[in-house]
Amino acid sequence: MAPYAPTDGISKLAIDQSKHFTEALKEAFKSSGDQQKVAAEKVSELVGGDANLNLGVVSQELRNALTGNDADAKIVAAYVVDDLMQKHAERVEAYLVPLLSVFLDLLADKKPTIRPVAQEAALTIISSANKNSTIRLLPILFAGLDRSKKWQTKKGSLDLVAELSTIAPYQVGRCLPDIIPQVTDCMWDTRKEVKVAAKETMTRVCSVVGNMDIEPFIPALVSCLTNPTEVPECTHKLASTTFVKTVEAPALAIMEPLLKRALAEGKTAVKRQAAVIIDNMCKLMDDPAEAQLFIPKLLPGLKKVIETQADPECREVATRAHETLFVAGGSMEVSEDELKVDYENINKVVIESIAASPAAVKAEIDNFTVDYVTGICYFLVVARNFNKAVFEKEISAYFKAFMNAADLKPLSNEIRDRCFKENKSIFIEDVDCDEGIPDLCNCEFSLAYGGMILLNNARLRLKRGHRYGLCGPNGCGKSTLMRAISNGQLEGFPSRDELKTVFVEHNLQASEAELSVVDFILVDEDLKNTPRKEVEDTLADVGFTPDMQAQGVGTLSGGWKMKLELARAMLQKADILLLDEPTNHLDVKNVAWLENYLTGLTNVTSIMVSHDSGFLDTVCTNIIHYETRKLKIYKGNLSCFVEQKPEAKAYYELESENVKFTFPEPGFLADIKNKGKPIIRLTKCSYQYPGTPKPSINNISVTCALSSRIAVLGPNGAGKSTLIKMLTGEVEPTSGQVWKHPSMRFAYVAQHAFHHIESHLDETANQYIQWRFQSGEDKELLAKETRKLSAEEKEHYKKPVNWEGEKRVLEEIVSRRKFKKSFEYELKWEKCPVEENAWVPREKVREVGLGQAFADRR
Known part of the structure; x- marks a missing residue:
């Protein structure tokens, strides 16, 4: 960061118009003792009450007094x-913050009466200034740490840096990569007072990290900076x-000095442990731009370990x-220079934005204000905060003294847009934007889950009429x-009034299962006024016969x-179709129908997620790819995309899947x-x-049989799922017989993902399994049709049976x-003690008519 040194550019006319202030200040200089503070307050009141006073003159006059030889003038100026x-503060900080460097020098003034007053004024400046100006305050404080400065100035600068960590913790956190090296140098100072202050400051600035995993180790991390022998421990x-x-x-900024030293240690164990820490921490980094800051600092050390270390496990x-x-850094290796935000570039953006605004040009905004606003914009860019409301609030606070309120928002938006354009990431740009085709949306947003x-x-x-395949690893x-x-x-996406979007997914609710196919569509809020005939005709177009239109959706x-x-979705006349795995439940014939339908929509944009690579190859005109928490658009279908990003082929190859399930060996x-002997048989079932x-x-x-590996094939509606349900007992055949080995157990993964858990959507996975x-028994089995007793069966089991000469009623198995x-x-x-429980062979239970009570028990 460059030192803060705005040019005054004060005209002679401005000086002439400010003579009343100059005279009042000179009068205040004549006061002494307790009257000095009173006189300073009167001068302050004069400045605060005169909206037309040139504050550049005020700043210059105060600087002259503070750097002069008159001790009383210095004290009064500091009080002012x-x-x-x-x-x-808001009105004058742009003009008075540059005086901070003068107060730092006054901390070492020969006259002891001046030092506490200077210290008080310096503390007031940093505590009253805009928090986002911290990044411009720090270079002034760092200049106070220069070797040429006296020890009092160094100590005072360190104390103020420590105070900033309390006043503006977020801003200090963003600036830690700049702060830590400066304070570390002071920890080796020859003056004891400076060394103690540096250690205290380092501890306080590191406390802003806000990471509970690291906070307990901050004292040890600080101690390592001056005691390299403590690095291994x-x-x-x-x-x-x-x-x-x-x-x-x-968090990574305060760890960086330790990690660099550990990677350079002679002991293999220390190098290995440093690599473990880097690996563990970088796995938890969400922002690639933040990780990139440390690539040029840590990657060379890791490379050296890989190339030179003899231990294979360490390598x-x-x-x-x-x-x-x-x-974590976006799979890009960049230099420190490439990552730096250029202050001069931001200053140029602000000046050019002002020049492009007639109202701002007419206002004649002075250099003090331009430089101060540049510093604030500089921090917002470093923090990657491009929120328009934030820019407007920060910029308007200082430009409102020069411009009408109505002109402030367009100027702040212009500065924000230029800052974003000049500093946005260059590695996440679309390969092709098809400029000749109208945009449906062009927005920037963040998304969290x-x-x-x-x-x-x-x-x-x-773009209108384009078909986008949305690609990325599972869970992205x-x-x-x-x-x-x-x-x-x-955020920023057009509203439903401007752009009609329809999400197509396999998500039928249980409450809708009894509705007929036609009524299912008509209950939709967007389609309730659609003529029934239009709904029936559209259903007929996609293959629904009159009989199918009348049957329940659940069937x-x-x-x-x-x-x-x-x-x-067709009836809703969407501008954008969102399709989530649309081919998952379609047979080959219907997949071909869907492909033809989508490719025929020249005015409708589609975004689809699918693991069917053939479908994406046929349909897509573009691929949207998740890259380092950004979206990058590639032109062409999936094959064209894979040619450019070969690693993406892994999304569609089974052998590349990271997650593997190992099923336990079943019992005998x-x-x-x-393995060829039958364990389940369906005979003439309907x-x-x-x-x-x-x-x-x-x-x-x-x-x-145990050796069976069976694929059930057939067109949509042929009864494939129904057959599986009969085998598992989800449904009971209308006619025919089902025989299963009494010890056989089924694991059933339904076609519909929420088949088992739709009644438990508010529970965690752990709670559902519990x-x-x-x-001790699977409650889902109790819901099977083969486990349910009909009203007639329940009545039958209430009837007494002959058992060992007595009439008895079954209570339970x-x-x-x-x-x-x-x-x-x-x-x-019933009504018998446990001691009279009977052990009855299966065949005997069937004979007495109690067979359904143990049917399908596991």
């Missing part, structure tokens, strides 16, 4: 600055720490840390982005449900000596959904045990 900053402690909090730039850990840091940042200051530009937020667009939760297969959602089944004119499945027979198995080649069941009788 102190009072003005306390009472009129401190590194060992940090390597043993489990980092769980998100790591931001301030492996360093390689892993290198990769983690590289990926829970505590995770998915997109940070990402730009999305959509593709469906979350589409849902945010659909729900109108995306439709997964493929037909997806076609129903597409028909609803009694009497099943070989099933007809209630309310439908004909069976979905008719007179089928299926036999499965609920499901808390009694308690347990089961192996008996020869079959099983025995423990029956509990």
Whole structure:
């Protein structure tokens, strides 16, 4: 950062118009003792009450007094600055902040009466100034740490840096990479007072890190800066720490000195531990721009360990840390110069924006104000805060003394837009924007889910009639982005009144299952006034026969449900179609129909997520790719995209999947000596959904063995899912017989993702598993049709049965045990003690008419 040194540019006319202030100040200089403060307050009141007073003259006159030889004038001038900053900071800070360097020099003044007054004025300046001007205050304070300065000035500068950490902790945190080297140098000063102050300041500035994982180690980190022998021990402690909090730039900034020293240590163990710390911390970095700040500082040390270290395990850990840091920084290696925000560039932006505004040119904004506003804009760019409201608030506070309120917003927006254009990331730009085609949207936004940042200051530009494939690794937020667009939760995205967006997904609610297909569409809020005939015609166009239109939605297969959602979207006449895995439930014929439908929409834009690479190849005109929490648009279909980004091929290859499931080995089944022997058999089974004119499945027979690997194929609506449900007991056949081995267990993964959990959406995964198995039995099994008793069966079980000469009523089946080649069941009788429970063979239970009570028990 360059030192703060605005040019005054004060005209002779301005000096002449400010003579009354000059005279009042000279009069105040004549006072002494307690009257000096009173006289200074009168001068301050004069400045505060005169809106036309040239504050540049005020600043210059005060500077002249503070740098002169008159001790009384110095004290009065310091009191004036102190009072003005306390009472009129917003109006005068641009003119008085540059005087901070003078007060730092006065801390070493020969006359002891001047030092405390100067210290008080300096503290008031930093505490009253705009917090976002901290980045401009720091170079003044750093200049006070120069070797040529007296020790009192150094100590006073360090004390003020420490105070800033309390006054503006966020701003100090963003500036830690600049602060730490300056304060570290002072920790080696020859003067004891400076060394003590430097250590205290370092501890205080490091406390702004806001990371609970690191805070306990701050004293040790500070001590390491002056005691290199402590580096191994401190590194060992940090390597043993489990980092769980998100790591931001301030946290890595205070760790950087230790990590650089540890990587240069002679001991292999210390180098390995340093690499472990870098790996662990960088995994928790959400912002690539922050990680990039440390790539030029830490990556060379890791490279050296990889290239020179003899221990293969240490090299492996360093390689892993290198990769983690590289990926965290956006998979780009950049130099420190490339990452620096240029202050002169920001100053140029502010001056050019003022020159482009007739109202600002006419206002003749002085150099003091321009330089001060530049410093604030400089910090906002460093912090990557391009919020228009923030820019307007910060800039208007200082330009309102020169301009009308109506002209402030356009000027602040112009400065903000230019700052963004000049400093936005150059590595996340779209390859092609098709300038000749009208935009549907061109917005910048951030997106988070829970505590995770998915997109940070990402730009999305959509063209009318284009078909975009949304690509990225699992969990990056593709469906979350589409849902945010659909729900109108995306900042800057056009509202539903301007742009009609429809989200097409397989998401039928249980409450809608009984509705007919036509009524299902008509209950939609956007379609309730649509003529019924238009709905029926559209459904017919996508293949729904009159009989299918009349049947309940819950009886439709997964493929037909997806076609129903597409028909609803067609009726809504969307500008943007959002499709989440649209081909998942469609057969080949219907996938081809969907491809033709989408490619025929020349006026409708589509965004789709799919793992069907053939579908994306056929349909897409562009690919939107998640890259370092940004969105990058590539021209062409999936194949063209993979040519440019070969690593993206992994999204569609099964063998590249990171998550693997290992299923436990099942136990032995009694009497099943070989894997070809049947364990389940369906014989002449049929099933007809209630309310439908004909069976979905008719007179089928299926036999499965342990060695069976069966694929069920057929067009949408052929009854594939119904067959699986009959095998698992989700439904019971209308006719026919089902036999299963009594010890066989089923694991059922339904076509609809929420099949089992739609009644538990507010529970965590852990809570759901606890609920499901808390009694030692799978509660989901109790919901199966084969486990449910009809009213007639319940009535039948209330009837007494003959048992050992007595009439008894079954209360429950308690347990089961192996008996020869079959099983025995423990029956509990009503109004009988446990001691009279009976162990009854399976065949006998069936004979007495209690077979359904143990059917499908596991």
